[in-house]
Amino acid sequence: MDFGQIAVSVGFLLILIGVWGILTQKNIIKIVIGFSVFDTGLHMIMVGIGYVKGGTAPILDGAIAPGTAPINIVAGIVDPVPQALVLTAIVIGLGVTALMLAYVVRLYEDRKSLDISSYEDLKW
Amino acid sequence: MVKKLFVIIVLIGLAVFFYGMLSSFSGNETLNMSAAYYAENGAEEVGAANLVTAIVVTYRGLDTLGEVTILFLTAAIAAFFLKSKDNFSKRKVKESSELLKTASSMLVPLIFTLGIYVFVNGHLTPGGGFQGGAILASGLVLLLLSEPLQKVNSVLFAVVESISGLFYVGIGVAGIFLAGGFLDNSILPLGEFGTLLSAGALPVIYILVGLKVGSELSGLLTKFQETQEEN
Amino acid sequence: MLSLIIMISLSVLILASAILAVQTKNLVVAVIAAGLVSLMASIGYLLLAAPDVAMTEAAIGSGLSTIIFFYVLNRVRGRDNG
Numbered sequence: 001m002d003f004g005q006i007a008v009s010v011g012f013l014l015i016l017i018g019v020w021g022i023l024t025q026k027n028i029i030k031i032v033i034g035f036s037v038f039d040t041g042l043h044m045i046m047v048g049i050g051y052v053k054g055g056t057a058p059i060l061d062g063a064i065a066p067g068t069a070p071i072n073i074v075a076g077i078v079d080p081v082p083q084a085l086v087l088t089a090i091v092i093g094l095g096v097t098a099l100m101l102a103y104v105v106r107l108y109e110d111r112k113s114l115d116i117s118s119y120e121d122l123k124w
Numbered sequence: 125m126v127k128k129l130f131v132i133i134v135l136i137g138l139a140v141f142f143y144g145m146l147s148s149f150s151g152n153e154t155l156n157m158s159a160a161y162y163a164e165n166g167a168e169e170v171g172a173a174n175l176v177t178a179i180v181v182t183y184r185g186l187d188t189l190g191e192v193t194i195l196f197l198t199a200a201i202a203a204f205f206l207k208s209k210d211n212f213s214k215r216k217v218k219e220s221s222e223l224l225k226t227a228s229s230m231l232v233p234l235i236f237t238l239g240i241y242v243f244v245n246g247h248l249t250p251g252g253g254f255q256g257g258a259i260l261a262s263g264l265v266l267l268l269l270s271e272p273l274q275k276v277n278s279v280l281f282a283v284v285e286s287i288s289g290l291f292y293v294g295i296g297v298a299g300i301f302l303a304g305g306f307l308d309n310s311i312l313p314l315g316e317f318g319t320l321l322s323a324g325a326l327p328v329i330y331i332l333v334g335l336k337v338g339s340e341l342s343g344l345l346t347k348f349q350e351t352q353e354e355n
Numbered sequence: 356m357l358s359l360i361i362m363i364s365l366s367v368l369i370l371a372s373a374i375l376a377v378q379t380k381n382l383v384v385a386v387i388a389a390g391l392v393s394l395m396a397s398i399g400y401l402l403l404a405a406p407d408v409a410m411t412e413a414a415i416g417s418g419l420s421t422i423i424f425f426y427v428l429n430r431v432r433g434r435d436n437g
Contacts, residue, residue, distance in 0.1 A: 002151040003362055003403055010366045010399075012142040014373055014392075016135060021377030023131045029382055029428065033389045036420065037373050040396050043412070047405050050159075052152045057404045058175035059250065060167055077175070078404045079152070079159040084179040088191040090411045091254050091337065095198030097420050098344050101427045102202035105351060108431050176407045242410075250406035258414035265422050341419060348426040 007048030014041025028107065028114050032100045039093040043086045050082035058083070171314040171323040172247040180252065181326050181333070185307030189292065192336055196285070199344045206347045220270050228270035235263035243334030247323045253330040257337030264342045268349045276346045285339040288332040295325055295332070362402050369395045382428055390421040 018038030025031050055078035108114060155163060162175060162183060170178040180188050242249075243256025268276070299308035309329065315322035369392055376388035393416030400409035 001359075003359075004151045005146075005149065006362055006366055007399060007403055008149055009146055010369060012146060013370055016139060016142070017370070017373045017377055019138060020131070020135060023134065025377070027382070029424070029431070030377070030385060033376055033385050033424075036389055036416075037376060037392060040373075040392055040412075040416065043408070044396060044399065047400055047403050047408055049149070050152075050405075051403045052155060055404055057250065057406050058163070059406075060173045060175065075154075077155070077163055079155055080162060080175040080179055081159055083176050083405045083408050084184060085187075086405075086408050087176065087180060087252075087254055087411055088188060090408070090415050091258075092191060092194055092198075094341070094415045094420050094423075095195045095202075095344075098348070098423050099198045099202045101348075101423055102205040105427055105430055106205045114431060174407070251410055252407065255407070255410040255414055258411065258419060262414060262418050262422075265419070345419065345422065345426075348423055351430050352426060 002051070002053050004048045004051035004053075007044050007051065011041040011043075011045035011048060014038070014044060017041075026115050026117060028104050028116055029101075031116065032097060032104065035100065036093070036097055039089075039097075043089060043093075046082045046086045046089070050079035052078045167317060170309060170326065171317055172326055173317070174247055174250065174252070176250075177247050177252050177326065177330065178323075181247075181329050182307065182309050185296070185329075188333065189296065189307070192289070192292070192333060192340075195337065195340050196289070199340045202344060203347045206351055220272060224270045228266045232263050232267055235266065236260060239263060239334075239338065243331055244327065245320070246330040246334070247326050248320070253333030254337055256334040257339075257341060260334070260338035261341035261345060265345055268345065272349070272352070276349075278343055278346055281339040281343040281346070285336055285343070288335040288339070292329060292332045292336065295329055299325075358402055362399065365395055365399050365402075369399070386421060386424040386428065389424070390417040393417040393420070 015038055018034045018036075018041060021034030021037065022031050025034060056076055058077040058080035104114070107119065111118060113119075154160075162179060166172065166175050166178045170182050172178040172182075239256045239259035241256075242251035242259055243253045246252030246256070264276075267274075295311070296307040298311050300306050302308075302311040304310065307329070309324035309326040312324040312328075314324050320327075372388045372391040372395065376385050376392060379385050379388070393412055397409045397412040397417065400406075400412060
């Protein structure tokens with residue numbers, strides 16, 4: 001078991017927990033929390049996939065000097081691309097959570113209820 | 125009953141699917157090709173010590189521009205839905221305690237300084253525009269908690285956000301004419317590797333991203349704070 | 356070896372807080388547990404050699420989004436009780 005595998009399996013379990021919460025909870029805020037747990041799971045999977053055994057952070061200073069042979073850099077760092085993607089995904093995640101919570105406030109103002117089963121206008 | 129069965133089927137299906145993916149993933153021993161390219165050539169081509177920053181701002185700069193746009197859109201839509209009908213000054217909000225006020229007046233300048241440090245040094249140390257912007261916004265949260273009655277000037281956030289967005293796109297377009305392509309950072313000299321004034325236009329772009337993200341998040345938090353009635 | 360133990364115990368804590376966040380009836384506890392998931396995930400990112408991601412997750416996932424959740428909880432509760 002290396003760190004990458006642990007992180008990927010934790011991420012998958014977090015997604016399952018998030019989906020479980022989204023599908024079973026009645027309170028809208030709990031559903032939003034389920035989405036945010038789902039989000040964290042996705043981020044863990046992506047960072048875990050980029051992990052390389054024994055690698056250090058992709059920052060070129062001290063331990064991995066840029067002047068040395070380039071093969072050293074390649075052998076010494078973890079994959080920076082998933083990290084860059086997750087970086088932006090976390091910020092978008094906050095924006096999406098805030099948007100969902102704004103909908104929650106609006107729905108509450110309208111019906112004075114947070115129970116998802118009281119919103120059945122489009123139920124078939 | 126049917127609903128519970130549906131939930132169980134969905135969860136088991138997802139679990140089987142994930143187990144299949146997990147069992148085929150056995151950890152990485154080496155970097156894949158694109159990552160190895162960035163690791164080998166990032167230092168010479170971009171000049172940033174932090175490879176994540178090099179990828180976020182230069183190699184995948186267009187993605188970052190799109191991401192900032194999405195953040196702007198979510199903040200704008202949330203502000204639209206949170207538009208309060210009540211007059212702001214009519215709210216009943218309790219004054220916060222003396223302890224919180226004193227502590228925040230000491231801490232807020234330090235938090236803002238840390239945020240600015242984080243996004244100015246984004247190309248050298250861990251951190252950058254997104255983290256620095258989030259730190260600036262969390263300093264503003266402390267300010268909002270200690271002075272709940274203070275009206276925050278949201279026009280300032282809008283102006284900072286628009287100007288930094290405009291300059292971001294402007295630098296990107298300048299890259300088409302002066303260098304290799306959109307958002308190319310070599311429109312300014314790359315400088316000496318590892319110093320503050322290096323990596324061409326990359327620190328400038330990341331400072332702009334930091335200001336933009338910070339003002340967007342601050343505007344969003346202010347909107348949520350304005351909906352409060354009793355603290 | 357030590358870092359492996361830390362990683363495994365972190366994973367257990369993350370999963371326990373996630374289950375607490377999703378299943379508890381108390382909304383305040385749920386929001387704090389969701390923030391805790393993010394905070395411990397950020398320590399996990401540090402062990403996975405991703406300091407940039409760890410900073411972002413600590414500042415945004417456990418700081419700002421918890422604050423937004425509490426603003427909304429306060430808004431939604433304030434009308435109910437008063």
